[in-house]
Amino acid sequence: MRDVRSLILLLVSLLLVLVSFILIWTWGYRFYNKNDEFKVAAKIVITDSNALANRIRDSLQKIYNETLYKLDTQLDSTLLDSDSLKKQLDVRLKEFFRLSDEITAILNRRNNNYADFNVAKKKIDELKTKAEDLRVKNQIVDTENKKLNTILEQEKKSENGPEKNIKQGNVENNVQGEQPNPAFTVFAASELRLSAITINDDKESETSFAGQTNKLVGAFTVTNNNIQANNVEMVVVVMQPDGRILKNSEWESGSFNTAEGKKIYSYKTSFTYSKGEPKRLLFSLKTDKYQKGNYTMQVYYNGMMIGKILKTLS
Amino acid sequence: MYCCLKSFCLTVAVMVFITIPLCAQNRYIKKYENSLVFAGIEVGSKGVKMSLVEIEKTAFQNGAFNVMKDTTVNTDFISFTQPTYQATLNALNGLYDMAIKEYSIPADHVFTAISSGVNIQAVKENKQNWLDQLINAFRFNFNEPERKVSVIDVKEEARLSHLGIVPDSRRFNTFLIDIGSGNTKGGYFPNGNTRDFKLFQLSWGTKSTGNAAEKRLETDNSLENYSNALIRILNGVENSEIVYAINESGSYSMSDNIAFSGGIAWSLATLMYPELINNSVVPVTYDEVVGFNEKLLKNYATLSDYYVIKTSADKNMDMEVIEKEVKRVNQVFDHKSLMAGTGLLLKIMRQFESVYERKKFYLVKNGAVGWITAYVNQRSAN
Numbered sequence: 001m002r003d004v005r006s007l008i009l010l011l012v013s014l015l016l017v018l019v020s021f022i023l024i025w026t027w028g029y030r031f032y033n034k035n036d037e038f039k040v041a042a043k044i045v046i047t048d049s050n051a052l053a054n055r056i057r058d059s060l061q062k063i064y065n066e067t068l069y070k071l072d073t074q075l076d077s078t079l080l081d082s083d084s085l086k087k088q089l090d091v092r093l094k095e096f097f098r099l100s101d102e103i104t105a106i107l108n109r110r111n112n113n114y115a116d117f118n119v120a121k122k123k124i125d126e127l128k129t130k131a132e133d134l135r136v137k138n139q140i141v142d143t144e145n146k147k148l149n150t151i152l153e154q155e156k157k158s159e160n161g162p163e164k165n166i167k168q169g170n171v172e173n174n175v176q177g178e179q180p181n182p183a184f185t186v187f188a189a190s191e192l193r194l195s196a197i198t199i200n201d202d203k204e205s206e207t208s209f210a211g212q213t214n215k216l217v218g219a220f221t222v223t224n225n226n227i228q229a230n231n232v233e234m235v236v237v238v239m240q241p242d243g244r245i246l247k248n249s250e251w252e253s254g255s256f257n258t259a260e261g262k263k264i265y266s267y268k269t270s271f272t273y274s275k276g277e278p279k280r281l282l283f284s285l286k287t288d289k290y291q292k293g294n295y296t297m298q299v300y301y302n303g304m305m306i307g308k309i310l311k312t313l314s
Numbered sequence: 315m316y317c318c319l320k321s322f323c324l325t326v327a328v329m330v331f332i333t334i335p336l337c338a339q340n341r342y343i344k345k346y347e348n349s350l351v352f353a354g355i356e357v358g359s360k361g362v363k364m365s366l367v368e369i370e371k372t373a374f375q376n377g378a379f380n381v382m383k384d385t386t387v388n389t390d391f392i393s394f395t396q397p398t399y400q401a402t403l404n405a406l407n408g409l410y411d412m413a414i415k416e417y418s419i420p421a422d423h424v425f426t427a428i429s430s431g432v433n434i435q436a437v438k439e440n441k442q443n444w445l446d447q448l449i450n451a452f453r454f455n456f457n458e459p460e461r462k463v464s465v466i467d468v469k470e471e472a473r474l475s476h477l478g479i480v481p482d483s484r485r486f487n488t489f490l491i492d493i494g495s496g497n498t499k500g501g502y503f504p505n506g507n508t509r510d511f512k513l514f515q516l517s518w519g520t521k522s523t524g525n526a527a528e529k530r531l532e533t534d535n536s537l538e539n540y541s542n543a544l545i546r547i548l549n550g551v552e553n554s555e556i557v558y559a560i561n562e563s564g565s566y567s568m569s570d571n572i573a574f575s576g577g578i579a580w581s582l583a584t585l586m587y588p589e590l591i592n593n594s595v596v597p598v599t600y601d602e603v604v605g606f607n608e609k610l611l612k613n614y615a616t617l618s619d620y621y622v623i624k625t626s627a628d629k630n631m632d633m634e635v636i637e638k639e640v641k642r643v644n645q646v647f648d649h650k651s652l653m654a655g656t657g658l659l660l661k662i663m664r665q666f667e668s669v670y671e672r673k674k675f676y677l678v679k680n681g682a683v684g685w686i687t688a689y690v691n692q693r694s695a696n
Contacts, residue, residue, distance in 0.1 A: 231672075251481060251676065254597040255589050261626075262589045 092134050099127045187224040187234075189307030191280075194218045194238070194297045196290070196313055210313040213290040216246065218267075218297050219282045220307055228275040235300040238266040238285055241293025246285050258303040265300075351382065353413040353424040354686035355406065357448070359431040361388040362405040366417060367690050381680060381687060383417075385409065392435040394444055403448055407455050425690050426452070426461065430468040464689075471685050472501050473511040478688030479575060479678050489514075489569035492681055493576035493658060495521035500575075502565055514563045518551050520578050520647075524654035540650055541611060544657050552661045560665040571674045572666050575681025578655030581643040582606060583677035585617050588626060588636045594680040600660075600667050603675075607656045614649055 106120040195206050196213040207213055218236060235256050238246040245264045247253040255262045267283045292313055299307035349370040356363045366383035387405035390398050410426070413419045428445060436442050449463045466474070472492070480488045491500035491514065498516035523544070530543035560566065573595070583596045586606055590596045609616060616625070619640040623633055647655065666673040678684075 249481060249483075250593040250595045251484065251597075253590075253593060255587055262587075264589060 092130060096127065096130045096134060099123055099130060103127060186304070187222045187232075187301045187306055189299045189301075190221050190223070190278075192218075192220045192297065192299065192307050192309040194295060194309055194311040196311065197284075208312070208314055210290040210292045213313060215284050215286045216290075216295065216311075217282065217284045219280065220299055221278050221280045222299075222301070222306070223276065223278045224273065225276050227273070229273050231270050232273045233268060233270045233301075234281060235265045236267040236283060237263060237296075237298040237300065239296040239298070241291045241295065246287060246295070248285050256300065256303065258300065258305075263300075349380075350423065351417070351419055352690045353417065353419050354690040355409050355413070355424065355426045356429055356686045357391060357402060357406060357427070357432055358429045359392045359435065360390060361386050362391075362402060362409055363387075363686070364409040364413060365686050365690070366413070366419070367687050369691055384680075385412075391448075392432055394436075394439060394441045399444060399448065403451050403455075406448070406452050410452070410456065421458070425686075427464045427466055427686065427689055429685075430466050430471040433465050433467065466685070466689070468499060468515075469501075469511060469513045472499050472513055473508070474685035474688040474692070475575065475681065476501065476503070476511070476684075476688075477508060478684035478686070478691070479681060480573060484571055487569055488571040488573055489563075489565040490573045490575065490678075491662060493574060493578050493655065493662075494519045495577065497522070498576075498658070498662070501563070502569055504564070504568055512563055512565070514559060514565065516551075516555055516559055518555065518658060520576070520651060520655035520658060523547060523551065523658050524651050527654060528650075537611075537649070541653065544653060548657045548661050551658070552664075556661050556665060560662070566666065569666075569673065571676060572663070573676040573678050574659060574662075575678040575684060577646065578652075578659055579677040579681065580679045581647045581652065582656065582659070583679050584639050584643045585622070586677075588622050588640060589631055591632065591636050591639060594678065596677050596679070598675050598677050600663050600675065603656065603660055603663060607653075607660060610649070610653050610656060617644070617652075619644065 103120055103123050106116055106123070195217050196208065196210075197204050197215050197217050198207040198209075198212040199214045216238065218238065220236075222234060240246050245253070246266050247264075248267070252268075253264060253266065254268065255264050256268075257263075266285055269281060269283070271279065271281075273279060290313060295311045295313065297309045297311065298305050349368045352367050352369060354365045354367060356365075363384070363386045365381055365385075368380040368382050370380075387409065389401040389405050391402040406426070410424060413424045414421060428449075432445070436445050445465060452463065453459050453461050472490075475492060476485075476488075476490045480490055485508065486503050486506050489500065489502040491498060496519045498519055499514065501511050501513045504510060504512045526547045527540055527544040530546065531539055582598070582603070583593075584591070586598065586602065587593075587596045615621060617640075619637045622640050623637050626633065626636070663675060666675075
């Protein structure tokens with residue numbers, strides 16, 4: 001019994017030694033490939049989110065235009081086909097009625113001979129062929145009509161599509177957050193301001209240099225003539241030149257829902273609002289180091305952007 | 315032969331477990347320009363944990379000290395058996411050695427402590443001599459007879475957690491609650507100083523709540539039956555303990571912010587806000603947790619790493635990191651554990667929900683390194 005346990009322990013030990021070797025090999029392999037990983041990571045980091053979004057939007061626009069062009073071409077060709085079919089039909093109908101008239105004339109003649117009857121018989125056969133031809137053409141016209149209707153319906157759907165998507169997005173937003181009637185949700189943001197402040201001997205003054213900046217101070221006024229509410233939440237997003245969100249501390253940051261998805265905010269405030277009152281809101285953001293470039297401040301209410309301003313630090 | 319093999323096996327196992335974190339990452343990157351790096355090694359109930367903490371002068375004003383590394387070796391010390399004792403000692407020695415040699419941290423910047431959970435269990439089982447033996451063996455191994463290895467009590471651990479997790483700017487208006495697996499503890503500073511600490515305790519945690527619900531299932535193991543059993547258990551817990559404990563703590567009127575730490579807080583923060591993967595703290599509302607609880611019941615599949623990544627709107631986020639962390643959450647907490655933890659969290663949150671006054675709730679992700687970080691900071695200041 002003890003031998004069996006010893007054997008099991010020996011096997012476990014060997015297994016552990018094997019695991020150690022695998023781990024060391026994995027570590028070595030990862031160390032060897034570390035430079036490649038950094039390259040990949042660097043590629044991800046330098047990706048400009050706006051450029052990426054624009055590229056995606058442009059490519060989508062291109063696809064949409066191409067699809068529309070294709071549909072238009074298809075519709076035009078179908079219309080042309082339809083027109084040509086109509087002309088053909090008219091010609092065939094004329095021939096049909098001409099033959100029909102000729103046969104009637106022959107049959108109505110009193111002094112008909114055998115040859116005349118042969119001619120009439122031939123013409124009747126020709127009439128039959130024409131009638132069959134017309135029937136086939138009629139079927140083709142029907143099919144083309146159906147195709148035309150299908151294309152028209154598709155085009156209608158593609159026109160209504162984005163609208164429907166927006167509606168669905170709103171419904172989702174309503175479920176996730178407290179979204180009152182959209183007609184009353186829009187606050188107007190005005191007098192937006194984002195200033196870089198430098199502090200010298202406890203005195204604050206505005207600067208345009210990133211190196212001198214001690215904090216960023218933002219201000220904006222919101223007004224709404226439709227609602228009076230106890231808990232109005234305004235969200236501010238301040239984006240740094242590198243595309244990252246500027247935050248005071250993790251305790252003051254979070255995320256919120258927009259039509260484009262979740263976004264991270266820099267500052268959030270709640271207040272009681274009286275109808276029509278111009279409410280001035282202020283905030284400040286501090287970080288260790290301020291980058292040179294463009295800072296974007298966006299003001300959101302209920303997931304909708306109601307104001308935007310750009311500040312450049314050199 | 316058998317004993318030799320047993321010791322050999324144990325040693326190899328400990329070596330492997332120490333090799334894993336070593337292989338994973340043996341270097342760290344500093345966040346601050348002027349900072350010092352300290353190491354805190356904690357002997358906990360489940361294992362030995364080492365945290366490398368980077369501390370800058372202003373770090374405790376904005377609560378943003380940098381935890382550079384967090385390594386754990388599972389040893390199950392509180393079993394108080396010879397193999398687990400040996401494994402714990404080996405892990406303690408190994409991690410200390412790693413801090414000194416691998417990370418080049420001076421010995422006076424490495425702090426060692428034994429957590430309250432270990433101390434409570436040792437007292438309960440009359441095994442305090444095991445702690446003394448462990449401390450002496452550790453000192454002997456490194457020839458440091460004067461090395462301080464503090465045994466922390468539960469109140470001090472909760473106080474240090476508050477100091478380590480909550481920033482100074484929110485020190486006196488934040489009630490910190492750590493929902494553990496077997497119990498819940500926390501508290502706040504009622505008198506405007508960091509000496510007086512009001513301790514809050516519950517005998518229920520994520521695991522114990524889940525276990526109690528499991529016991530009520532009898533033959534029907536369905537999720538619906540588990541959910542019903544959980545509701546009954548949690549109602550009982552709320553009426554018998556939570557309401558009383560919260561009222562007794564007097565925290566309602568003293569706290570504007572209620573912060574939750576512990577495994578369940580980490581998992582909810584990760585699953586609910588994958589876009590805030592880099593934040594150690596995320597704000598949350600009661601309604602959002604209610605929504606998450608409903609999702610757990612009706613749409614659990616949407617919490618898989620695959621679905622979370624698929625539905626993330628901002629593709630510029632670090633999807634690899636998010637995927638890894640969501641996967642880790644789903645490995646640590648299964649469906650039922652998530653339900654139990656979320657249910658307990660909601661019962662506690664409910665005590666702070668009012669029509670008249672709104673408290674701000676936060677989920678803390680790095681709670682595990684909270685107290686040891688504060689301990690390191692406190693000792694480094696001395």
